[in-house]
Amino acid sequence: MDHLSGMDAIFLHLEAPEVPMHVGSLMVLNLPEGHDDNFVEVVKRHIQERQHLAPLLTRKLVKMPFDLSDPAWVPDEHIDWDYHVRAITLPKPGSNTQLQALTARLHSSLLDRSRPLWELAVIDGLRSGQVAIYIKVHHSGMDGQAGVALGAALFDTTPQGRKIPKPLPKPAAQGDGVGMAELAASGLKHTAQQYVKLVKMLPDMARVAKSMLVPPRDADGQRDWSLPKNLQxxxxxxxxxxTITNQRAFAARTVPLAEMKYVAKAFGVTVNDVVMAATAGALRRYLKDLNALPEKSLTAGVPVSLREAGDGSANNQxxxxxxxxxTDEADPVKRLHKIRDASILSKGFMGRIKAVIPTDLPVLAAPWVISGLAAMxxxxxxYDRLPPFSNVAISNVPGLQQQLYCAGAEVVCNYPVSIAFHGMALNVTVTSYNGRMDYGLIACRRTLPQIHELADFLLDEHRQLLAAAQALNEGAGPAVTRQSQTETRPSEARSDAAATAPRRRPPSKEAANGAASPVSTASVPRSRRSARPKAGKAAAVPAGASAAEAPSAEAAAAA
Structure with missing residues (x-):
């Protein structure tokens, strides 16, 4: 029996109908030329042949007696593949707006805990002739190792696929036939092991706590008790x-990775800093339009991996x-530099303490204690009265920089779909894939109905940072930009034109891996376009996407 770690189980215990705790992804694929098979059946066979590569596909949860300990994974010998892999057809005209609305609806429903905790939908009816795949997996089972295994099961690097090794002989199945006494003994043993781990870590945790509370002495033997200026x-x-509802809204947008790297290099920051700066600018504009922009800066909750190099353990860390x-800074470039400084401070802090943050905390009767507190x-x-932990969740998930295929179909794009939570109704996750940075914005629909407006603001912030970086590199003076006075949401007609427009190569040497998207080309001021590379071959973009959209998903690893 494979018990959930304390951190894995938290994603189960905090789940409620209003806050599903699964992560997902939305992919758009080009079918092979001449393909005339039922693609949903092709995908189903594809996964069935590879199910032994990803244990999360074939395991389910079993609860401990009286919920006295965290649940455990057991094999499921009776998988209903027609339930887990299903077909959905978009109504006409089959636009990307419709596809993203469907993704939001699919993402809002809970996974069935009596089955393996994943579902996949093959979506046709797109007016581009392409197909989409939406997949969701519960975060309690989507640890780093499981994400890599799922990616290996779903994706290939050639259309022909690869030879899949035969599965090893299966041990005798335990299933739901495990006796109550055996479950109780296993649960108590697991809880005891968790307490032993915690006791062993206490001395290290105490040392780190002291180093955090007591600043080191300077050269004169004095301690500086003042807080850092950029600490909030x-x-x-x-x-x-x-407090949010179970209704969701989803928006997908794309920015070329090469342009992100270009901006980061120009200003001496990281790509992650650029992601946060663009999101910050979009939120500033959105809240300002609502006359709801606080004088104090907004904050972002940013996930940080605790996994040490070489650690292959199958749990969330x-x-x-x-x-x-x-967001109290009007200038985009100054805002970017402030975010960089705050990120450096936060990374330094996390570097000192991450080794002693427990990932397997024991809590007696954790399922009903934690779930009860969350519901209460x-x-x-x-959540409507207390200060929020942070205002928005922002996550940057590195992906593969090569072309992938799923069941012989070319994966065009890969959009993450993450988790909105009480007190933090918006989650912005971005993943890199094959020269792209694909944004997925998920939010409570009642709290943030204008999510596409916010997503378009995000694109415009990228344009401003790119223009400022080009101005800086061209020696056009200080890299200070003014806020754009007019932003209009791209129309469906413009989107279709963008889908077939030639794409320009990125403005840096790192662009060899992917071409810039049409949206970013349109974003550059005419006086700057001479600095952009020559047009290249267009990559496939699904019809209906806004200038930087192209729905796709990150099934391989979710944050």
Whole structure:
């Protein structure tokens, strides 16, 4: 029996109908030329032949007696493949707006805990003639190792695929036939092991706590007790920080990875800093339009991996840091530099403590204690009154920089679909894939109905940073940009034109792996376009995407 770690189980215990705790991805694929088979059946056979490569496909949870300990994984010998892999057809005209709305609806429903915790939908009816795949997996089972295994099961690097090794002989199945006494003994043993781990870590945790509370002495033997200038202890309240419903809204957008690297190199920051700066600028504009922009800077909850190099253990090892987004700063470039400084401070802090953050905390009767506290907090409306942990979740998930195929079809794009939570109604996750940076914005629909407007603001912030980087590299003076006065949401007609427009190569040497998307080309001021490379071959983009959209998904690894 494979018990969930304390951190894995938290994703189960905090789940409620309003806050599903699964992660997903949305992919758009080009079918092989001449393909005339039922693609959903092709995908189903593809997964069935590879199910032994990814244990999460064939395992389910079994609860401990009286919920006295965290549940455990057991094999499921009776998988209903027609339930887990299903076909959906979009109504006409089959636009990307419809596809993203469907993704939001699919993402809003809970997974059935009596089955393996994943579902996959093959979606046709796109007016581009392409197909889409949406997959969701519960975060309790989507650890780093499981993500790699799922990617190996779903994807190939050639259309022909690869030879799949035969599965090893299966041991005798335990299934649901495990006796109550055996379950109880296993649960108590697991809880005892968790307490032993915690006791062993206490001395290290105490040393780290002391180093955090007591600053080191300087050369004169004095201690500096003042707080860092860019440290923000509390997050302001915004319309995004309240109790949420189970309704979801989803928006997908794309920015070329080469342009992100170009901006990062020009200003001496990281790609992750650029992601946060663009998101911060979009949130500033959105809240300003609502007359709801706080004077105090918004903050982002940013996941941080606790996994040491070479650690292949199958559990979630992640924490989070809170980083000020400098939304009180009007200038995009100054905001970017402030975010960089805050990120460096947060990374240094996490580097000192991550080795002693426990990932397998024991809690007696954890399932009903934690679930009960979470439900009570939501029903009492405390998320509407207490200061939020952070205002928005932002995550950057590195992906593969090569062309992938699924069941012989070419994966065009790969959009992550993550988790919105009470008190933090918006989650912005971005993943890199084959020269692209694919954004997935998921939010409570009632809290953030204008999610596509926010997503278009995000694109415009990228354009401003790119223009400022080009101006800096061309020696056009200080890299200070003014806020754009007019932003209009790209129309469906413009999207279709963009889908077939030739794409320009990125503005840096690192662009060899992928061409810039049409949206970013349109974003560059005409006076700057001479700095952009020559047009190249267009990559396939599904019809209906806004200038930087192209739905796809990250099934291989979710944050």
């Amino acid at each position: 202890l509390l997050s302001p309240r915004t319309p995004l920080n309240k 992640v924490s989070a840091v809170v980083i000020p987004l400098s 907090t939501a029903r009492a409306g405390l």
